[in-house]
Amino acid sequence: MKLTVWTYEGPPHVGAMRVATGMKGLHYVLHAPQGDTYADLLFTMIERRDHRPPVTYTTFQARDLGADTANLFKTACQDAYDRFQPEALIVGASCTAELIQDDPGGMAETMGLPVPVIPLELPSYQRKENFGADETFFQIVKALAKPIDRSAQISCNLIGVTGLGFRHRDDIAEISGLLSDMGISVNVVAPMGSSPSDIKRLGAAHFNVLMYPETGEMAARWLERELGQPYTKIVPIGVGATRDFIAEVAQITGLDPVVDDSRLRLPWYSASVDSTYLTGKRVFIFGDGTHAMAAARIARDEMGFEVVGMGCYNREMARPMRALAKSFGLDALITDDYLEVEQQIEALAPEMILGTQMERHIGKRLGIPCAVISAPVHVQDFPARYSPQMGFEGANVIFDTWVHPLVMGLEEHLLHMFRDDFEFNDAAGASHHGGHGVADKPQSTSRAVGDSQPAAVEAGAVHAADTQTIWLIEAEKELKKIPFFVRGKARRNTETYAASRGVQEISIDTLYEAKAHYAQ
Amino acid sequence: MPDGPIQSCRDAPILKERGQREVFCGLTSIIWLHRKMQDAFFLVVGSRTCAHLLQSAAGVMIFAEPRFGTAILEETDLAGMADAQDELDREVNRLLSRRPDIKQLFLVGSCPSEVIKLDLAKAAERLTQKFAPSVRVINFSGSGIETTFTQGEDACLAAMVPVLEQTDQRELLVVGALPDVVEDQMRGLLSALGIQNVSVLPASTVNQRVCVGENTVFALTQPFLGDTHAELERRGARHLPAPFPFGAEGTTAWLRVIATEFGVDPALFEQVIAAPKARAEKAVSQAAAQLSGKTVFFFPDSQLEIPLARFLTRECGMRAIEVGAPYIHKSLVGPDLDLMEAGPILSEGQDVDLQLDRALEARADLTVCGLGLANPLEAEGLTTKWAIELVFTPVHFYEQAGDLAGLFSRPLRRRAILRREAAE
Numbered sequence: 001m002k003l004t005v006w007t008y009e010g011p012p013h014v015g016a017m018r019v020a021t022g023m024k025g026l027h028y029v030l031h032a033p034q035g036d037t038y039a040d041l042l043f044t045m046i047e048r049r050d051h052r053p054p055v056t057y058t059t060f061q062a063r064d065l066g067a068d069t070a071n072l073f074k075t076a077c078q079d080a081y082d083r084f085q086p087e088a089l090i091v092g093a094s095c096t097a098e099l100i101q102d103d104p105g106g107m108a109e110t111m112g113l114p115v116p117v118i119p120l121e122l123p124s125y126q127r128k129e130n131f132g133a134d135e136t137f138f139q140i141v142k143a144l145a146k147p148i149d150r151s152a153q154i155s156c157n158l159i160g161v162t163g164l165g166f167r168h169r170d171d172i173a174e175i176s177g178l179l180s181d182m183g184i185s186v187n188v189v190a191p192m193g194s195s196p197s198d199i200k201r202l203g204a205a206h207f208n209v210l211m212y213p214e215t216g217e218m219a220a221r222w223l224e225r226e227l228g229q230p231y232t233k234i235v236p237i238g239v240g241a242t243r244d245f246i247a248e249v250a251q252i253t254g255l256d257p258v259v260d261d262s263r264l265r266l267p268w269y270s271a272s273v274d275s276t277y278l279t280g281k282r283v284f285i286f287g288d289g290t291h292a293m294a295a296a297r298i299a300r301d302e303m304g305f306e307v308v309g310m311g312c313y314n315r316e317m318a319r320p321m322r323a324l325a326k327s328f329g330l331d332a333l334i335t336d337d338y339l340e341v342e343q344q345i346e347a348l349a350p351e352m353i354l355g356t357q358m359e360r361h362i363g364k365r366l367g368i369p370c371a372v373i374s375a376p377v378h379v380q381d382f383p384a385r386y387s388p389q390m391g392f393e394g395a396n397v398i399f400d401t402w403v404h405p406l407v408m409g410l411e412e413h414l415l416h417m418f419r420d421d422f423e424f425n426d427a428a429g430a431s432h433h434g435g436h437g438v439a440d441k442p443q444s445t446s447r448a449v450g451d452s453q454p455a456a457v458e459a460g461a462v463h464a465a466d467t468q469t470i471w472l473i474e475a476e477k478e479l480k481k482i483p484f485f486v487r488g489k490a491r492r493n494t495e496t497y498a499a500s501r502g503v504q505e506i507s508i509d510t511l512y513e514a515k516a517h518y519a520q
Numbered sequence: 521m522p523d524g525p526i527q528s529c530r531d532a533p534i535l536k537e538r539g540q541r542e543v544f545c546g547l548t549s550i551i552w553l554h555r556k557m558q559d560a561f562f563l564v565v566g567s568r569t570c571a572h573l574l575q576s577a578a579g580v581m582i583f584a585e586p587r588f589g590t591a592i593l594e595e596t597d598l599a600g601m602a603d604a605q606d607e608l609d610r611e612v613n614r615l616l617s618r619r620p621d622i623k624q625l626f627l628v629g630s631c632p633s634e635v636i637k638l639d640l641a642k643a644a645e646r647l648t649q650k651f652a653p654s655v656r657v658i659n660f661s662g663s664g665i666e667t668t669f670t671q672g673e674d675a676c677l678a679a680m681v682p683v684l685e686q687t688d689q690r691e692l693l694v695v696g697a698l699p700d701v702v703e704d705q706m707r708g709l710l711s712a713l714g715i716q717n718v719s720v721l722p723a724s725t726v727n728q729r730v731c732v733g734e735n736t737v738f739a740l741t742q743p744f745l746g747d748t749h750a751e752l753e754r755r756g757a758r759h760l761p762a763p764f765p766f767g768a769e770g771t772t773a774w775l776r777v778i779a780t781e782f783g784v785d786p787a788l789f790e791q792v793i794a795a796p797k798a799r800a801e802k803a804v805s806q807a808a809a810q811l812s813g814k815t816v817f818f819f820p821d822s823q824l825e826i827p828l829a830r831f832l833t834r835e836c837g838m839r840a841i842e843v844g845a846p847y848i849h850k851s852l853v854g855p856d857l858d859l860m861e862a863g864p865i866l867s868e869g870q871d872v873d874l875q876l877d878r879a880l881e882a883r884a885d886l887t888v889c890g891l892g893l894a895n896p897l898e899a900e901g902l903t904t905k906w907a908i909e910l911v912f913t914p915v916h917f918y919e920q921a922g923d924l925a926g927l928f929s930r931p932l933r934r935r936a937i938l939r940r941e942a943a944e
Binding site: 033052060 | 540544569575591607635
C-alpha cells in the first residue's frame with residue numbers, strides 16, 4: 001500500500017483507452033464498475049474531442065457481484081458490437097473487474113463475433129498508463145498486422161502516437177513534412193488516426209519511425225522481428241536530435257539526408273545577445289523519459305542552461321535516463337511520488353523547472369518559473385495553434401516556451417536596480433505575465449502545514465532551515481533586496497556557508513561572505 | 521393509478537433503466553467535502569484508478585497539498601487481509617505524524633477495497649482507539665459499485681450520524697454541505713426568523729457542536745441524502761419534508777416549512793423574506809428571459825435534477841422533456857415533484873446509449889449532462905450545460921437564485937452571440 005496525492009500516470013486501462021480513442025473502427029469493451037466512465041472526460045474535456053471515446057463499460061454494481069457479472073459482460077459486448085459495428089474489438093478489465101476474475105477475453109472469444117476480438121491482460125496493481133497503451137497497441141498489431149508487399153516508393157509508419165499525447169497531433173505533421181523532404185511517404189500513422197484495416201497494412205512500409213517509445217516500443221520491436229522493419233531509435237526533439245534523426249533515417253533508407261532548416265530559428269535566437277541572460281540558468285528537468293531526456297540535451301547544448309537535476313516518472317525508462325544523467329554528472333530521480341519530486345526541487349532550488357503540470361504547481365508554490373515539457377496533459381497542452389515539439393519547428397516552439405516563464409534579459413537588471421519601485425518590483429513578477437507575482441516565502445523554516453498560508457514574518461530574527469542558525473533582521477532585510485529569482489539560492493548558500501563555519505547568527509557580512517565564497 | 525389526468529409529477533410513471541451509466545462514483549464527493557471540513561483528511565483505500573479519478577474530477581489540481589489522498593493497493597496487499605490492515609496502519613501513522621492539523625480521518629472504501637472485503641470499519645475502530653482523543657477515525661464507502669457521485673456525501677454524513685452527541689434539547693439540524701457564504705446566509709435568515717439552536721451537518725471543524733436526539737427536527741438542503749435521512753430518523757430526529765431551497769419559490773417553501781414547525785409569526789416571516797425574495801425574483805427574471813419557452817433535457821448526474829427541473833419549469837418558464845436522476849427518493853423529492861406539472865419523462869438509472877438516442881431525437885434547447893457527454897453533444901449541434909458545475913457552484917437560497925438561472929442561460933446566450941459562420 002502506498003499513499004499517493006497526485007499521480008503522473010493513470011491505470012493501464014486508461015492507456016488502452018488512449019489507443020482506442022485515437023483509432024477509428026475499433027471498440028473497447030471494458031469490464032468495469034460504475035464510475036470508471038470518468039475517463040471519458042479526459043478525452044472530451046482535456047483534448048476537447050467531439051466524440052465519445054469508443055468504450056463500452058459494463059457498469060456492474062454491488063448487487064451484481066457473485067450473481068451474473070459474466071453475463072453482464074456478454075450482453076454489453078454484444079450490444080456494443082450491434083450498435084457500433086466495429087472492424088475489431090478489444091476487451092479487458094479495469095482494476096476492480098480484474099479482482100472478480102471473469103476473464104473478459106475468454107468470454108468474448110466464445111461469443112462468435114464476426115470480427116477479430118483482441119483480449120487485453122493489463123495488470124492494474126502492478127503497471128500503469130504508458131504500459132497499458134504500449135501493451136494494447138502491441139496486442140492489436142500482433143493480432144492484425146501480416147506480412148505484405150512493401151510499397152514501391154520508400155515509405156514508413158509513424159508509431160506510438162495516441163490520444164491524450166503531449167503534442168502528438170502536431171508532431172505527426174512536422175515529422176511527415178521532414179520525411180517528405182527526403183522523398184519518404186507515410187504509410188500509416190498508428191495508433192492515432194488508424195483503423196484496424198490500416199494496421200493490417202503496416203507491413204507495406206519499409207521502416208518504422210518510433211515517435212514515442214513509451215507507447216509504441218513493443219509494437220516496433222515486434223514489427224522489426226516479424227516483418228523485418230527496422231525502426232528509428234532517435235526521438236527528434238531538439239535541433240541536434242532532429243539532425244541525428246535525419247541521419248539515422250538516411251542510413252536506414254540509403255537516401256540522401258535532405259535538411260530543410262530554412263525556418264529553424266532556435267540556434268540564432270539562442271546565440272543572439274538578448275539570450276546572454278540564459279547562460280548557466282540552473283534548471284531541473286522532470287517528465288516522461290523520452291521528453292525529459294530530450295529536454296536535458298536541449299537545455300545544455302542548445303540553450304546554455306546548467307542542468308542541476310533530472311528524472312522521469314516512468315520506471316520503464318529508468319535505465320537510459322540513469323545513463324544520460326550520469327553523463328551530466330548527476331543521479332537521475334526515478335519516482336512517481338510527487339512529494340519526492342517536490343522535495344528534490346526544494347533542495348536544489350533551481351532557477352527554472354522543465355517539468356509536467358505537476359511541477360508547474362510545485363513551481364508556483366516555490367516561486368520558481370516552470371515550462372511544461374511532457375505529459376500528463378492538461379487542457380493547456382492542446383493549444384489551438386500549431387505547436388509541435390519535434391523537428392525544427394518543434395525546436396522553435398521549445399525556445400519560445402522555455403523562455404516565456406523567465407524574466408527577460410534587461411528586465412532582470414532593472415528589477416535589481418529599482419527593486420523598491422512600487423509597480424516594478426519582484427513581487428510584481430515578470431512584466432509580460434500580468435499582476436500575479438509570487439511573494440517570497442517569509443520563512444524557510446518549514447513548508448506551510450496543509451493549506452494554511454505561511455505565517456507572517458515575525459518581528460524578530462527568523463530561523464533558518466536547520467533551525468540552529470538564525471537570520472538577523474538586517475540580514476533578512478538585505479536578502480529581500482536580492483531579486484526573487486535568485487533569492488532562494490542565496491538563502492540556501494548562505495545557510496550552508498554559515499553551517500559549515502559554525503556560524504549561529506547570519507548577519508549582512510555573513511551574507512556577502514557567502515556570496516564571495518560561491519562566486520564563480 | 522388514479523383515474524383521470526395526472527396533475528403533478530408525483531404519481532407519474534418512472535422509466536427505470538439499467539445499462540452503461542455515464543456518472544461519477546461517490547469518491548468524487550471528496551472534492552468538495554475536504555474543502556468544507558477543514559480539519560478532515562479523506563484517505564481513499566483503493567487503486568490507481570481512484571487516485572486518477574480524484575485528480576481528473578478536480579479538473580485543476582489544488583494549489584497546495586490536498587486533504588485527500590489514496591492508499592493505493594498493490595499486488596502484495598491483495599494476497600492476504602492481515603497484511604492489508606497492517607499496511608493501512610502504517611500509512612495512517614505516517615500521514616498523521618506528518619499532518620498534526622488533522623482531527624478527523626475518513627477511511628473511504630472503494631470498488632477494489634469492497635470487492636476484496638477489506639474491513640475498514642474494523643480499521644476505523646482500531647485507529648480511533650489508538651489516536652483518541654486527538655483524531656476521530658470514521659469509515660464510509662464511496663465505491664462505484666455502491667454509490668453514484670453525490671451519494672458519496674450521503675455515505676459520509678450518514679457515517680457521522682452515529683457519533684453525533686446526544687441531546688434532548690429542541691434543535692434544528694440543517695443537513696448538507698453548503699459553501700460557507702451560503703451557509704452564513706441561511707443562518708442569517710433562520711436567525712432573523714427567531715429560530716435558535718441551529719446546527720449544520722457537516723460542521724467545518726470537529727469542535728463545532730452538532731447534536732441530535734428525540735427533539736431534533738432536521739431539514740435537508742440536498743436531495744441526495746437518503747441514507748443520512750434514515751440514520752437521523754434512527755436517532756429519533758424528525759424530518760421536515762420540503763421543496764429544496766433553489767430559486768425564490770423553493771427557498772421560500774423550504775423556509776416556510778421550518779417557520780411553521782417553529783411557530784414563527786406569519787407576519788414576521790413575510791417581513792424577513794420580503795427583501796431577499798424580491799431580489800431573487802428580479803435576478804431570476806433577468807436570466808429567465810433567455811430561458812422562457814425553451815426545452816430542457818436532464819441526463820442523470822447528481823440527484824439535483826428534480827428540484828432543478830422544478831425551478832426551471834416554474835420560475836424560468838422552461839419545459840422539461842426528460843428528467844433523469846441516478847435515484848429518485850420520493851420521500852425526499854416528493855414535495856418538488858408535487859409542484860411539477862406532469863409531462864416530462866421521469867427516468868431513474870441509465871442506459872446511456874438509449875438515453876443519447878432519446879436526447880438526439882428530442883433535441884432540447886438545453887441538455888444538462890456530464891463532462892463526458894457535453895462536447896460530443898455540442899458537436900451534434902445541441903447546447904449543453906455541464907452538470908458538475910451545479911454541484912461545485914453556490915446555487916442555494918435567495919441570493920444565489922439569479923446565479924443558478926444564469927448557469928442555465930449562459931450556454932444559450934453564448935450560442936446566440938457566437939457567429940461561427942461569420943467568415944463566409
